Amino acid sequence: MVAVILAIIVAMVGVEAWRWWHNHPPYGPEALAIQSSLRFVSYEEAQAALGENANAPLASGRDQLVLGRISWQAPPKALDGGYFAIFLIDKRTHHKPEVIAVPAPQEESVGLGSAGIExxxxxxxxxLRGAGSLKVRDNEWRDNGNRLGVADEKASPLTFVALFPYLDKPHWEPTIATAPVAMSDLLLALVYMGPDGQVYWAQRLQG
Known part of the structure; x- marks a missing residue:
């Protein structure tokens, strides 16, 4: 009986040790020395920042464009199936932009979208409310824009342009971030996700 109890204890300790190892980040955000900036730009400025081989989001009237730049130094280890998720969130609504453009050379390593695991x-x-889908009521979730997913740790420095469209008296509640927005309304964050959906850590960069 004692041997059985000891075996169960050893198994439980082994499971907990594996969980700790599985969810333990390979390194923290301080290892990356992350730097970032955000500013409003015109369409012409956005196009110049992205380069001639990329298309800036079309903006007119009271639409707004936000230019973001994020850089980090080479991490101690490769992502190996994990990724960096970059979130730009309107803190008032917890919505993200739907349209975000990056320079053409980075389109292969930087994706636009969302993931349920987030x-x-x-x-x-x-x-970081709004990083994933927004819960509107029991068993009902609503998509709320997109984030950038970086699969290649060598994608630094990263430039992006996000569109905040102005909706003139919409007949429905917007499910994406819209204009008008002030810089103080914006939250920029980088999250390190593991290959099995582990949330290793999140770093607030702006806002």
Missing amino acids: SRIEERYPW
């Missing part, structure tokens, strides 16, 4: 992020980091 709803775990705000469970650990409540200040």
Whole structure:
């Protein structure tokens, strides 16, 4: 009986040790020395920042364009199936932009979209509400724009342009970030996601 109890204890300790190892980040954000900036730009400025082989989001009237730049030094280890998720969120609505453009050379390593697994992020980091889908009521979730997913740690420095469209008296509640927006409304964050959906860490960059 004692041997059985000891075996169970050893198994439980082994499971907990594996969970710790599996969810333990290979390194923290301080290893990357991350730098970032955000500013409003005109369409012409956005196009110049992205280069001639990329198309800046079309903007007119009261639409707004935000130019972001993020850089990090080479991490101690490769991403190996993990990725960096970059979030730009309107803190008032917890919505993200739908359209975000990057320079052509980085389109292969930087993707636009969302992932259901990213709803775990705000469970650990409540200040990042909106990183995943937004819960509007029991068993009902709503998509709320896109983020950038960086699969190649060598993609630094990264430039992007996000569109905040102005909707004139919409008949529905927008599910994406819209104009008018002030710089103080914006939250920029970088999250390190593991290959199995682990939320390794999140770093607030702006806002």
